[in-house]
Amino acid sequence: MGIHRGHNARPLEWIAEKFIFTVSLSAIAMVFLIFLFVGREALPVFLGDTDSALVQTVIPSKDMEKTAPDRLARYLGMSVSELKTKDADTLRTMMEIREEAANEVPAAVRDDKDASANTTEWKYLLKAHQWTGYTKPEHIWQPVSAIHKYNLVPLVIGSLKTTLIGLAFAVPLSLAAAIYVSQLAPPSWKEWIKPGIEFLSGIPSVVLGAFAFLVLAGFLQDIFGYRYRLNAFVAGIALGLTAVPLIFSIAEDALTSVPRSYVQAALALGASKWQTAWQVVLPAAAPGVFAAIVLGFGRCIGETMVVLIASGNASVVSWDIFDSTRSLTATIAAEMAEAVNGGHHYRVLFMLGTMLFAVTFATNLLGDAVMHRLKKQR
Amino acid sequence: MAAITLPSDPVDLVTPPGLLSAAPLIEAKNVELFYGSSRALKGIDITIKEKLVTAFIGPSGCGKSTFLRCFNRMNDLIDNVRITGQCLIGGEDIYAKDVDVIELRKRVGMVFQRSNPFPKSIYDNIAYGLRLHGTKDKSEIDGVVESSLRGAALWDEVKDRLHSSALGLSGGQQQRLCIARAIAIRPEIILMDEPASALDPLATVKIEELILELKKEFTIVIVTHNMQQATRISDYTAFFYIGELIEYDLTTKIFTNPAKKQTEDYVTGRFG
Numbered sequence: 079m080g081i082h083r084g085h086n087a088r089p090l091e092w093i094a095e096k097f098i099f100t101v102s103l104s105a106i107a108m109v110f111l112i113f114l115f116v117g118r119e120a121l122p123v124f125l126g127d128t129d130s131a132l133v134q135t136v137i138p139s140k141d142m143e144k145t146a147p148d149r150l151a152r153y154l155g156m157s158v159s160e161l162k163t164k165d166a167d168t169l170r171t172m173m174e175i176r177e178e179a180a181n182e183v184p185a186a187v188r189d190d191k192d193a194s195a196n197t198t199e200w201k202y203l204l205k206a207h208q209w210t211g212y213t214k215p216e217h218i219w220q221p222v223s224a225i226h227k228y229n230l231v232p233l234v235i236g237s238l239k240t241t242l243i244g245l246a247f248a249v250p251l252s253l254a255a256a257i258y259v260s261q262l263a264p265p266s267w268k269e270w271i272k273p274g275i276e277f278l279s280g281i282p283s284v285v286l287g288a289f290a291f292l293v294l295a296g297f298l299q300d301i302f303g304y305r306y307r308l309n310a311f312v313a314g315i316a317l318g319l320t321a322v323p324l325i326f327s328i329a330e331d332a333l334t335s336v337p338r339s340y341v342q343a344a345l346a347l348g349a350s351k352w353q354t355a356w357q358v359v360l361p362a363a364a365p366g367v368f369a370a371i372v373l374g375f376g377r378c379i380g381e382t383m384v385v386l387i388a389s390g391n392a393s394v395v396s397w398d399i400f401d402s403t404r405s406l407t408a409t410i411a412a413e414m415a416e417a418v419n420g421g422h423h424y425r426v427l428f429m430l431g432t433m434l435f436a437v438t439f440a441t442n443l444l445g446d447a448v449m450h451r452l453k454k455q456r
Numbered sequence: 457m458a459a460i461t462l463p464s465d466p467v468d469l470v471t472p473p474g475l476l477s478a479a480p481l482i483e484a485k486n487v488e489l490f491y492g493s494s495r496a497l498k499g500i501d502i503t504i505k506e507k508l509v510t511a512f513i514g515p516s517g518c519g520k521s522t523f524l525r526c527f528n529r530m531n532d533l534i535d536n537v538r539i540t541g542q543c544l545i546g547g548e549d550i551y552a553k554d555v556d557v558i559e560l561r562k563r564v565g566m567v568f569q570r571s572n573p574f575p576k577s578i579y580d581n582i583a584y585g586l587r588l589h590g591t592k593d594k595s596e597i598d599g600v601v602e603s604s605l606r607g608a609a610l611w612d613e614v615k616d617r618l619h620s621s622a623l624g625l626s627g628g629q630q631q632r633l634c635i636a637r638a639i640a641i642r643p644e645i646i647l648m649d650e651p652a653s654a655l656d657p658l659a660t661v662k663i664e665e666l667i668l669e670l671k672k673e674f675t676i677v678i679v680t681h682n683m684q685q686a687t688r689i690s691d692y693t694a695f696f697y698i699g700e701l702i703e704y705d706l707t708t709k710i711f712t713n714p715a716k717k718q719t720e721d722y723v724t725g726r727f728g
Contacts, residue, residue, distance in 0.1 A: 265535060339572035343634070346528060346566040347585040347641065348558045357584070362575050 113435055119428035123198055127152065130226045130422040132193040136180045139173040142166070155420065187224050197226050198422050204230060219393040219404075221413060221423045228426050230433075232393040236310070236403035237434075240385055241378040243314025243399055244321055248378075249371055251318070252326035256367075259326075260333035261341075261355040272330065279323035287387030290316035295388065304400035308390035311399045316384045325374040332366020333359055365452040372445030376438045382407040406430045475691050475706060478505035481645065481675050482527060487541035489522060489531065496522050498699045499541070504692070509667060509676045511690035511707065513683060515722070518696040520679045524647050527677065528564040529557050545645070562589060565638035569650040571630035573622035573637070578605075578614050581622045581633060585641040600640050608636035609666050628659025635666060639674065646670065648678040652685065664689050683723055687711050695719045 122128045129152075137145055137153055145153075151161040154172050161169070187193055190210050195202065206215035209227065217231035252275075259271050295312045298304075304311065336359045344354040360367065382405075390402025391412065410427050417424040482504035489497035497519050504510045512520035525531045526543055529550065543550050550560050573581050582601045591597055601618070605611040610632045614625070622633055631651060638646055648667070652660040667676060667689050680686050686693050687707060694704040695718075703710060703719040714720045721727055 337572070339568065339570060340574055342530070342533075342568060343572045343574065343637075344584075345533065346530060346561055346568075347588060347637065348561040349588050350558060353588065357588075358574055 113432075113439075116428055116431045116435060120425060120432045123203075123422075123425045123429045126199065128198040128422045128425050129155075129196045130198045130228070131196045132183055132190075132225055133188055134180065134194070136177055137173065139170050139177065142170060142173060184224075190225060192225050195225075197228050198426060203228055203426075206231075217395045219409070221426070222416070226423065228422075230430070232395045233404060233406045233409050233430065235395060235397070236385075236389065236393065237379055237405040237407070239310045239397065239399065239403055240314045240317055240389060240405055241375065243311060244317030244378040245371070245375060247315050247318030248321040248325055248374055252322045252370075252374075253329055253367065255322075256326050256329035256333055256370075257355050257360065260330050261359055262351055275326050276323050278319065279327070283320055283381060283383040284387070286316055286319055287384040290319075290384060290388035302400070306390055306400065306402045308388055308402055309400050310389060310403040313385045313389035313403070313405075314399070316388050317378045317381055320381055320384060321374040321377045324377050325370045328370035328373060329363070329367045332363040332370065335366070336362045365449040368452060369445060369449055372441055375441055379441075380407060380434065380438060382411045386411055406434055475505075475508065478508050480504070481506040481546060482677070483542075483544040483547075484523075484526070485542040485544070487523070487526060487539065487543055489519075489526065490538045490540075491534075492536045496699050497526075500701045502694060502701060502704055504675065504677060506675050507671055507673070508691040509671050509678060509689050510692045510694065511686040512677065512679045512694050512696060513681075513686050513722070514696035514702075515727070516681075517698075519699040520694075520696045521649050523696070524649055524677060524679050527645065527647055528561050528566055530566065532557065562641055563643050564645045564647060565641065565643035566647045567631070567634050567638055567649070567651045570654055571627060571634050573625070573630050573633050575621065575623055577619045578622045578625070578633060579618040582637050582640045585637060589641055604636040604640040605633075607639050607670070608632045609662060609669070610636055626659070628655050628662060631655060631659070631663060632666065635663075635670075639670070643674065645675045645677065648676060650679050650681060653681060660685070683711070683725075695722060697722070 134153075137150070142150070147158055147161055150169070151158045154161070154169070154176070164172075183193070192207075192210055197203075201207070206217050207229070208215040209218065209225070217229040218227040219229050219232050220227040255271070255275060259268050263271060290312055291308065294316060295307050298312055298315065299307055302311070340358050340362055341354055344358040345351070349357065385405040386408035389404060389408060391404045391408060392402035393404040393409070394401060396403070410430055413423070414427055417427055480503045482502075484500050484502045487497055487500045488495060500523060512524060514520050522531065526539060527545065527550070531537050531539065539551060545560075545564065549555070574584060576584070579601055582604050583597050586597050586600055591600070602611060602615075605614060610629060613629060614633075617624075622630065625633060631654075635646075635651070651667075652663045655663065664685065667678065670676060671691075678686075678690065690707045692704065693707040693710040695702045695710060695714075695716075697718055703714055703716045705715070709715075710719060711723050714723060
């Protein structure tokens with residue numbers, strides 16, 4: 079035995095270490111799995127396997143035997159392997175339902191030039207299209223209209239608009255508070271301000287949304303005199319409120335962890351407290367402060383309840399901050415319950431989810447890269 | 457490599473005439489300092505002379521660093537600190553109501569126990585103080601950066617990498633950079649709080665040589681735990697014990713013929 083005892087020497091420590099390792103690994107696996115499952119639901123849109131055309135070439139049920147399996151599968155909105163699990167009677171019934179559905183489409187709609195368009199194609203998802211009855215090409219999200227319009231542009235603009243307003247409101251506010259609390263405030267004040275701000279993060283976002291809806295919207299309307307009571311501005315400010323405690327808390331930690339010796343050096347050179355905070359402490363804490371802002375962005379773009387309640391939910395293409403708007407998240411929350419499982423609306427909503435995931439992931443990745451660069455520069 | 461010079465036998469030292477005739481610069485009169493209700497400095501009177509090195513020695517916790525920080529009012533930053541008595545620099549009471557602490561700290565520079573360069577480039581570390589006090593001219597800053605680095609005996613080692621990070625320097629180099637940063641704004645007095653205690657012997661020698669060089673232009677007050685260091689570099693030595701100034705005299709006198717029993721016990725290593 080002697081010293082050659084390996085992990086038998088401290089079995090509990092060995093088990094604890096492996097346990098922690100497993101937990102951390104499973105967290106990574108979880109993120110990956112979530113992306114996988116959300117992505118899988120959205121995959122048909124990415125592959126072009128969804129068809130939302132109202133008027134489709136109907137394959138009569140009597141032609142079932144003559145139709146190639148892959149064509150049939152696509153026609154019935156399933157995969158070839160799924161198709162093989164169904165017996166002939168079920169398939170025939172499904173085809174008859176399709177026939178009936180096609181016959182039930184009102185004549186007025188059937189004659190629309192857009193009725194036979196597959197609106198889940200990329201050109202309809204991203205580019206403006208001149209729909210029947212419109213005088214110019216427009217970006218429109220109207221998934222439950224007679225002709226399903228799935229243009230993503232208004233939602234993306236809505237998300238970006240509210241997020242940017244939220245950050246423009248939250249970042250200066252929370253950084254100023256963080257600098258004040260960590261560098262300038264007398265300790266007795268610090269004891270009150272810090273928990274006070276962090277308490278904000280304990281407020282459920284639905285409550286904050288209700289506050290924005292009931293109080294903030296009217297209050298800001300009195301000040302700015304905008305026309306639509308619920309709009310991107312109101313939603314953005316409320317979003318900012320949800321992000322303030324997060325940004326504040328991380329930035330404050332970063333600023334506080336700047337060594338006291340830097341502060342002393344600057345003060346001994348004759349810098350004022352304010353100059354020290356701004357010129358020495360803030361640059362030294364830049365990576366942490368940047369991380370705080372990136373996380374704040376993720377919080378804002380992912381927040382659902384507040385925007386759902388306070389933004390007015392109008393999917394319009396407009397960069398005016400006082401127009402009502404609608405975000406990706408609010409759209410998913412509002413429409414997922416009514417979307418037919420496996421249908422094109424359902425698929426498109428999952429695609430929105432995948433996009434959100436990808437955007438936050440990319441932002442965090444970018445944030446991480448910038449943070450490393452900032453750290454290296456010292 | 458610099459040879460390590462052993463302290464010469466103190467008995468052989470002859471007091472240079474300049475030591476006695478130097479003009480007084482800092483005067484403390486009955487300075488008392490309280491942390492809350494506990495008295496950390498007990499009625500200290502001292503007169504520190506111009507362009508000499510004055511060492512503060514004494515066991516840990518005797519108040520020598522606290523007293524040093526009275527001269528640039530760094531104690532103001534600690535909560536619950538109260539100072540009574542008078543502290544004059546060049547005849548002006550630095551605790552008077554109308555004193556601009558920023559101007560004071562420009563006159564009284566400080567070097568800390570642990571080297572604390574900013575996480576910026578070597579150049580910016582020195583330029584920071586200049587910009588702070590309103591120097592904007594690039595060529596003027598360039599000149600001061602070079603002269604300060606030369607003054608701190610660091611120029612030859614860093615002249616090719618002025619714009620790389622100061623944190624890449626060795627401990628001794630960082631401490632000399634901090635000295636260069638302090639002298640760049642041309643203070644009258646430089647306070648040093650155990651500037652070599654975290655350094656290896658060779659780096660310590662360089663700092664000590666530097667201090668002897670700097671006293672031609674600056675008045676230096678240095679806190680040290682190292683009694684040999686005090687004998688090597690200082691002209692006057694003050695011995696502190698539990699918040700009191702026990703004895704203050706020429707360094708040669710303190711180390712060879714102290715007037716007080718406590719001083720003798722400390723400098724001969726019987727306690728401390």
